[in-house]
Amino acid sequence: MRTAEIRRRWLTYFSDRGHTVVPSASLISPDPSTLFVIAGMVPFIPYMTGEQTPPWSRATSVQKCVRTSDIEEVGKTTRHGTFFQMNGNFSFGDYFKEEAIRYAWEFITGSEDEGGLGFDPDVIWVTVYQDDDEAFRLWQEVAGLPAERIQRRGMRDNYWSTGARGPAGPCSEIYVDRGPEFGVEGGPIADEDRYLEIWNLVFMQYERADGGTKDHFEILGELRKKNIDTGMGLERVAFLKQGVDNMYEIDEVFPVIAAAQRLSGKRYGDNHDDDVRMRVVADHVRSALMLISDGIKPANEGRGYVLRRLLRRAVRAMRLLGVTEPTLPVLLPVSKDAMKASYPELEADFARISQIAYGEEEAFRRTLDSGTTILDSAVAKVKSSGGTLLAGDQAFALHDTYGFPIDLTLEMAAEQGLKVDEEAFRTLMTEQRQRARADALAKRSGGVDTQVYQGLQSELDAPVQFLGYTDHTAPA
Numbered sequence: 165m166r167t168a169e170i171r172r173r174w175l176t177y178f179s180d181r182g183h184t185v186v187p188s189a190s191l192i193s194p195d196p197s198t199l200f201v202i203a204g205m206v207p208f209i210p211y212m213t214g215e216q217t218p219p220w221s222r223a224t225s226v227q228k229c230v231r232t233s234d235i236e237e238v239g240k241t242t243r244h245g246t247f248f249q250m251n252g253n254f255s256f257g258d259y260f261k262e263e264a265i266r267y268a269w270e271f272i273t274g275s276e277d278e279g280g281l282g283f284d285p286d287v288i289w290v291t292v293y294q295d296d297d298e299a300f301r302l303w304q305e306v307a308g309l310p311a312e313r314i315q316r317r318g319m320r321d322n323y324w325s326t327g328a329r330g331p332a333g334p335c336s337e338i339y340v341d342r343g344p345e346f347g348v349e350g351g352p353i354a355d356e357d358r359y360l361e362i363w364n365l366v367f368m369q370y371e372r373a374d375g376g377t378k379d380h381f382e383i384l385g386e387l388r389k390k391n392i393d394t395g396m397g398l399e400r401v402a403f404l405k406q407g408v409d410n411m412y413e414i415d416e417v418f419p420v421i422a423a424a425q426r427l428s429g430k431r432y433g434d435n436h437d438d439d440v441r442m443r444v445v446a447d448h449v450r451s452a453l454m455l456i457s458d459g460i461k462p463a464n465e466g467r468g469y470v471l472r473r474l475l476r477r478a479v480r481a482m483r484l485l486g487v488t489e490p491t492l493p494v495l496l497p498v499s500k501d502a503m504k505a506s507y508p509e510l511e512a513d514f515a516r517i518s519q520i521a522y523g524e525e526e527a528f529r530r531t532l533d534s535g536t537t538i539l540d541s542a543v544a545k546v547k548s549s550g551g552t553l554l555a556g557d558q559a560f561a562l563h564d565t566y567g568f569p570i571d572l573t574l575e576m577a578a579e580q581g582l583k584v585d586e587e588a589f590r591t592l593m594t595e596q597r598q599r600a601r602a603d604a605l606a607k608r609s610g611g612v613d614t615q616v617y618q619g620l621q622s623e624l625d626a627p628v629q630f631l632g633y634t635d636h637t638a639p640a
């Protein structure tokens with residue numbers, strides 16, 4: 165079942181049940197506490213908090229999401245992309261827990277002939293919030309799930325709130341048992357690789373107070389209008405339905421891996437480290453494509469920095485696969501072709517998108533060419549003297565002279581088994597910044613001419629993905 169087909173089934177199922185189909189919002193978060201939309205519900209937050217009146221009481225969407233907080237997982241787990249699509253169904257003061265569970269169960273286990281996904285009911289496990297006896301009972305009654313396949317979990321995993329006064333409530337997560345060859349028995353609390361989380365149902369039931377901690381805060385009372393917010397990972401369902409091993413091997417992503425094989429002459433499946441690199445390439449190229457499509461341009465801070473980092477990591481992963489010529493002119497069109505069935509705007513806008521991406525690769529190639537030899541010889545020196553730490557002034561020189569951002573130096577040093585003296589690096593950066601400030605002041609007051617201070621602050625402040633809705637709770 166192609167990814168676009170799962171998406172179509174989703175929208176049909178929920179629109180047949182009175183949900184208004186709302187197109188995906190842009191990846192740029194409307195909420196200033198996050199850079200990107202990290203979940204399907206983000207565009208609907210004003211309706212959940214009661215700040216705005218929703219134009220409909222039921223809605224459904226397939227929302228583009230970017231979670232940079234998952235970047236280190238990419239290619240290593242089976243299930244984390246920096247870009248992914250979240251299918252959601254939402255109720256604003258309309259149906260609640262029982263219907264949400266019924267819809268989820270019916271869609272997952274309904275036969276393929278009748279528009280469902282056709283999962284065998286015996287492979288489904290769920291978790292509920294530890295005190296949510298109602299959800300526990302509903303999974304038994306509505307879905308007929310045996311109690312052994314319903315596991316209770318604490319606040320950290322199964323409770324949602326924004327972290328401030330407002331709606332809050334328990335969640336219930338739905339997992340598919342991939343089978344004994346993928347891990348140990350015992351349900352999702354024992355093994356999240358074997359038991360793959362595909363869907364999170366959030367029951368916004370209470371109003372919480374400000375303050376408290378992640379695990380403990382005051383509940384002010386029941387919400388007058390209770391909401392449902394759910395999120396199903398489209399790529400995760402696709403990888404299960406397509407019978408492949410992970411989300412990077414689905415129809416919308418794998419063609420880039422295939423192209424990386426052709427470019428590098430290496431075979432996917434031969435070597436673990438190379439496989440991870442190819443998955444990283446496929447993920448990052450797709451994320452960059454979608455980010456540029458939504459109007460983001462490479463920059464030294466904020467969203468643009470995230471884009472820059474994704475493109476650079478993809479290019480570097482290709483270098484580690486042995487490819488030194490430009491790679492995006494081959495990889496990006498492949499990713500676009502794999503995604504355009506769901507996002508036709510990619511085709512129409514591709515001249516602009518590709519120009520931005522290729523320009524960034526060119527600039528980065530120049531940076532790499534000049535800095536890599538320097539880094540390598542510095543690393544060799546440290547190693548030959550039996551050390552494990554690259555000095556801060558080396559990292560500083562790489563930054564200052566060759567434009568290597570610190571996280572590039574960190575990553576490249578780590579690949580060769582070295583750590584970097586980051587503290588010393590940061591001290592040097594601060595000193596430089598103070599010098600630049602003093603110089604600028606002197607200049608303004610008519611003093612000596614100085615070198616211009618250029619955006620060092622942005623490099624200093626490590627790029628932050630504000631976790632907002634994910635750091636302490638399990639949002640859909």
Ligand code: ATP
Nearest residue numbers: 234243244245248361362363364395396397639640
């Ligand atoms: P996990 O525990 O696997 O990291 P999560 O609990 O962080 O997932 P939620 O915040 O509950 O995920 O998001 C709802 C759904 O979105 C998940 O059930 C999953 O199917 C999907 N999803 C979440 N993060 C990713 C990701 N990085 N890549 C692909 N799909 C994702």
Ligand code: MG
Nearest residue numbers: 231234244634
């Ligand atoms: Mg997660």
Ligand code: MG
Nearest residue numbers: 321337361638
């Ligand atoms: Mg989870």
Ligand code: MG
Nearest residue numbers: 337364638639
């Ligand atoms: Mg979850």
